[in-house]
Amino acid sequence: xxxxxxxKTHFSILILLIVCxxxxxCSSLDETMQISGxxxxxxxxxxxxxxxxxxxxxxxxxxxxxxxxxxxxxxIFITLPQLDSEITYExxxxxxxxxxxxxxxxxxxxxxxxxxxIIDDYKIGEGIGSNTEITxxxxxxxxxxxxxxxxxxxxxxxxxYTFVRPYAEIVEYTNQEYTRCTDVQCALDELYTLLK
Numbered sequence: 748x749x750x751x752x753x754x755k756t757h758f759s760i761l762i763l764l765i766v767c768x769x770x771x772x773c774s775s776l777d778e779t780m781q782i783s784g785x786x787x788x789x790x791x792x793x794x795x796x797x798x799x800x801x802x803x804x805x806x807x808x809x810x811x812x813x814x815x816x817x818x819x820x821x822x823i824f825i826t827l828p829q830l831d832s833e834i835t836y837e838x839x840x841x842x843x844x845x846x847x848x849x850x851x852x853x854x855x856x857x858x859x860x861x862x863x864x865i866i867d868d869y870k871i872g873e874g875i876g877s878n879t880e881i882t883x884x885x886x887x888x889x890x891x892x893x894x895x896x897x898x899x900x901x902x903x904x905x906x907x908y909t910f911v912r913p914y915a916e917i918v919e920y921t922n923q924e925y926t927r928c929t930d931v932q933c934a935l936d937e938l939y940t941l942l943k
């Protein structure tokens with residue numbers, strides 16, 4: 748009887764463990780699990796902004812909010828608490844194509860008319876070679892004509908980049924026709940036909 752009684756005890760304990768396990772499993776399935784965070788997907792383009800970061804600050808300047816960027820847009824939020832405050836950002840542009848590109852324009856929306864910017868290490872219209880990455884800097888500061896610290900020291904800035912492939916126009920003067928070329932080889936071919 749002890750053996751039979753022992754088996755019944757083990758069996759009862761086993762049933763109790765199974766019921767407890769099922770209770771724990773069922774209760775855990777009833778809970779809602781959440782995952783939070785941010786993810787960014789960057790569109791793969793021939794040419795695009797690939798990085799934006801604060802590079803340097805002078806005289807207590809600071810970011811009001813984190814800056815952000817997309818393929819051709821940057822959003823920057825700054826505070827310039829002193830008349831000589833400046834904040835500089837580093838921009839990187841990557842040209843993954845086999846063609847020459849340029850930044851033909853940078854359009855800006857700055858909600859503080861007292862603030863301006865200066866671009867260093869790049870000139871608008873300068874070529875960005877094929878399969879090349881360039882780095883340039885934009886410094887935000889008060890305009891030179893501002894001599895007294897304005898009441899509004901904050902600025903929300905949006906920069907819109909226009910990337911274009913430069914083209915050459917070859918004019919054939921014999922019949923006033925022209926060919927629009929988008930790469931150097933096309934322009935050379937057209938030039939060669941003119942000189943024949």
